Amino acid sequence: xxxxxxxxxxCAISLVPTKTDDEPETTATEATACKxxxxxxxxxxxxxxFKEVVTIESTNSAQxxxxxxxKPTACCxxxxxxxxxxxxxxARKSLQPHDYLVQFIFxxxxxxxxxxxxxxxxxxxxxxxxxxxxxxxxxxxFAPIKLxxxxxxxxxxxxNEEIIKSLGTIEIQIFKCKLVSDKSPAPLAGSSLAKSTxxxxxxxxxxxARLACTAGLGEPTINERTDCxxxxxxxxxxxxxxxxxxxxxxxxxxxxxSTSIQFVFRYKPRSILIAEKIIPNPVVPTEPxxxxxxxxxxxxxxxxxx
Numbered sequence: 513x514x515x516x517x518x519x520x521x522x523c524a525i526s527l528v529p530t531k532t533d534d535e536p537e538t539t540a541t542e543a544t545a546c547k548x549x550x551x552x553x554x555x556x557x558x559x560x561x562f563k564e565v566v567t568i569e570s571t572n573s574a575q576x577x578x579x580x581x582x583k584p585t586a587c588c589x590x591x592x593x594x595x596x597x598x599x600x601x602x603a604r605k606s607l608q609p610h611d612y613l614v615q616f617i618f619x620x621x622x623x624x625x626x627x628x629x630x631x632x633x634x635x636x637x638x639x640x641x642x643x644x645x646x647x648x649x650x651x652x653x654f655a656p657i658k659l660x661x662x663x664x665x666x667x668x669x670x671x672n673e674e675i676i677k678s679l680g681t682i683e684i685q686i687f688k689c690k691l692v693s694d695k696s697p698a699p700l701a702g703s704s705l706a707k708s709t710x711x712x713x714x715x716x717x718x719x720x721a722r723l724a725c726t727a728g729l730g731e732p733t734i735n736e737r738t739d740c741x742x743x744x745x746x747x748x749x750x751x752x753x754x755x756x757x758x759x760x761x762x763x764x765x766x767x768x769x770s771t772s773i774q775f776v777f778r779y780k781p782r783s784i785l786i787a788e789k790i791i792p793n794p795v796v797p798t799e800p801x802x803x804x805x806x807x808x809x810x811x812x813x814x815x816x817x818x
Contacts, residue, residue, distance in 0.1 A: 513579070514551055514564040516773050518593040519586040523684060523775040524548075525568060528575040528639070528651075543577050546570075546779075549790045562590060563774040567790060570779035572725045575651045577639040578616070578684060584609030584630040587688045590773065611691040616641070618652075618727040619709040620678025627691055646735055653730035654779075655710040657723060662715040670712045679709065680723045682777040724781045 708728025
């Protein structure tokens with residue numbers, strides 16, 4: 513999995529096996545980690561953004577999970593690292609833990625958010641998005657891209673340039689923030705969830721059509737009613753602290769150092785990985801020459817002896 517060396521923060525994506533109809537409900541299914549290629553690391557000297565870019569092999573139809581491992585003090589570590597690399601002097605201070613707001617962006621669409629308290633440590637796994645009232649949830653899912661004829665007036669084609677150029681990317685942004693307990697009652701409405709690229713159509717002439725699949729949300733399911741504490745964001749940093757995807761940053765003047773990590777996952781089917789020589793072309797084994805039968809060999813020996 514791509515890891516930021518400065519903070520030790522890491523992120524990975526795994527595929528969930530498809531359950532068959534004859535498989536019992538009690539059968540456990542383990543997720544399989546996506547193979548990763550072409551890991552690159554960089555630091556933007558202006559925005560102080562740490563970027564980790566990796567390519568993964570996608571599938572046409574499978575649910576997936578996102579595994580995030582981040583310490584509450586990771587943001588402070590990055591601020592110190594960026595300060596030292598920019599040759600700025602700053603008084604030494606102890607590492608302070610922070611709350612985090614996690615934002616998931618699939619193919620350029622802000623899909624959902626999650627909140628991490630500073631008391632939460634270790635690896636966190638995300639696989640679904642809940643509606644506002646928590647009555648409905650939908651899984652993270654790869655799905656075949658829906659291509660249509662651009663000249664067909666009956667088809668509604670996605671024209672959003674940001675979504676089109678972001679196809680093939682999964683992004684996770686982590687913002688430093690302050691979380692406070694939410695005392696308000698749970699909302700009674702708002703069970704609808706955002707439309708993802710899995711539910712959109714794209715023009716056959718689009719150059720990204722060869723990606724073969726999109727990353728979005730699967731079919732909704734009804735959640736069991738549970739009571740759990742909720743939190744609201746009181747303060748949030750301007751720039752993300754941890755990021756998964758290609759990011760188009762708008763650089764604005766800021767009076768303080770703003771630090772971010774970007775984990776960029778570019779998902780591509782195996783055929784494209786082979787065409788781009790990221791993985792080798794599979795070797796087709798050649799069939800060994802046919803061996804003569806024992807009867808034929810005996811006949812040949814008899815002929816030679818005579």
